[in-house]
Amino acid sequence: xxxxxxxxxxxxxxxxxxxxxxxxxxxxxxxxxxxxxxxxxxxxxxxxxxxxxxxxxxxxxxxxxxxxxxxxxxxxxxxxxxxxxxxxxxxxxxx
Numbered sequence: 490x491x492x493x494x495x496x497x498x499x500x501x502x503x504x505x506x507x508x509x510x511x512x513x514x515x516x517x518x519x520x521x522x523x524x525x526x527x528x529x530x531x532x533x534x535x536x537x538x539x540x541x542x543x544x545x546x547x548x549x550x551x552x553x554x555x556x557x558x559x560x561x562x563x564x565x566x567x568x569x570x571x572x573x574x575x576x577x578x579x580x581x582x583x584x
Contacts, residue, residue, distance in 0.1 A: 494527035495535055499542060506545055509553075 505521050531539065566582075 491532050491534055492527060492529050494529065495532060498524065498527060499535065499538055502542055502546075506542075506549060509549055 501524065508519070
């Protein structure tokens with residue numbers, strides 16, 4: 490028999506992934522609530538669902554890392570702009 494605590498936890502993880510995916514590149518600043526694993530071991534009939542969820546989490550993690558790399562590149566580019574001293578500042582985007 491399927492443990493309702495495991496089902497609820499997996500549903501929560503799925504909702505969290507949907508929330509993150511829906512946000513796309515727009516960071517909401519929302520912090521996901523901490524969680525605790527159920528006391529009972531994972532029921533065998535949920536193993537396939539867990540594997541699919543892990544695959545989705547890995548894919549989302551890869552997308553998040555790509556966004557972070559892009560943001561770091563933008564931050565580094567902005568860091569190369571000299572401090573304004575009363576005149577116009579130009580950024581060489583070809584450098």
